[in-house]
Amino acid sequence: MTSSTRPQLILFDYDFSPFAQKIHLLLACCALPFSRCEQPPLLPRPTLERLGITYRRIPVLAMGKDVYCDTTAIIEGVLGRLASGFPRTRAEKAYESFGRLLFNSSLGLVGKAPDEAIMKDRATIFPQLCRPDIHTLRPSALAELRANFTIVEKDFLSAGAWVGGVTMSLDDVHVGFVVRWILKRMQIEKVPGFGKDEFPKIYHWVEQLPKSTPTEISQEDAVKNILSSSYAVGLPKWDDNDHLGIEEGAVVTVESSDATPGAHPQAGKLVGVSMKEVVLELDNSVRLHFPRQGYIVRKA
Known part of the structure; x- marks a missing residue:
């Protein structure tokens, strides 16, 4: 085309x-x-x-x-x-579900209640952000994230540089976007226990993911x-x-x-x-x- x-x-x-x-x-x-x-x-x-x-x-x-x-x-x-x-696999829906699970669990990383405007805006679609105990969720969310990152490191990236093997596919999109977002945008890369020493394959993979250049x-x-x-x-x-x-x-x-x-x-x-x-x-x-x-x- x-x-x-x-x-x-x-x-x-x-x-x-x-x-x-x-x-x-x-x-x-x-x-x-x-x-x-x-x-x-x-x-x-x-x-x-x-x-x-x-x-x-x-x-x-x-x-x-x-x-x-x-x-x-x-x-x-x-x-x-x-x-x-663009390569697709029979497992793509499973990876899509895992990516959503990672995102949902990341909401607990916020650590404090959003300001009133954000809370009002997001209440209808992300009710977890309105939990009265949201300020207590971060330790459990970090523990869950570490367990999930271990799955990515030891299982998803065990066969090569990309999820499931040596070729980039839709599986990498389904999981890679949220791993990169959590590490970079939520700055979890700065949290002890989530560095390159603990997750070398994840960091190498994230660095290989292409970046968009929209107009x-x-x-x-x-x-x-x-x-x-x-x-x-x-x-x-x-x-x-x-x-x-x-x-x-x-x-x-x-x-x-x-x-x-x-x-x-x-x-x-x-x-x-x-x-x-x-x-x-x-x-x-x-x-x-x-x-x-x-x-x-x-x-x-």
Whole structure:
């Protein structure tokens, strides 16, 4: 695929987002150029609202006029359309789950209650941050992290420089983003017991992970480019046997199953239903892609 036929990629993110870093790593591994449109870490996010997007989580990736919500959908969209040759393995879903486990356990590393604005903003999606005993969790979180890092060091990296062997694959993305984020962004590399002497393979691996080099795009240009773009992918074949039982073209809402019910619904016309994704079309004709796992779809 040439640069002239490749749809423009615009990633909406903010610096400290670990899952945004996952997509940065994916795009770097696949050597795909992209633009970055920085978003506020706290709501509201006016640029996404201008596009009709009320989905709450970051990152969001626009591929032309198709917008992918959730890292699972983003990964499938990128690899399916732009980087089908990037290595994948039969164990990738297990590594994906391990990466999420690492992130969830890292919330206990915070060590103190966030300020009121952050707590209010994150309460609907990360309730652990609002625990009254959060200031007591760090020792247990460090102990759990050390045990999990030992799994990465002695099991995942036992066969070579990359997870599972000698070739970089999606498995490295699923685990590498959060290990790098914990070490660097959360500065766990400075904590006794988490240095290069204890985890030499992890440090060598993290140093080999490629770094992204996005171009910055303004809020105005991001909106303009998306609305004037063509669709990057076709709609999936409609699954007539899907258990949603909702007819094509119905107005629906989609929301995360692990968030507070009704907190951040995304409304749109249901135009695609398959085993892998649900696709909504907004009034401005932008299409939103959601994975099947972790989301609730209802008639509006």
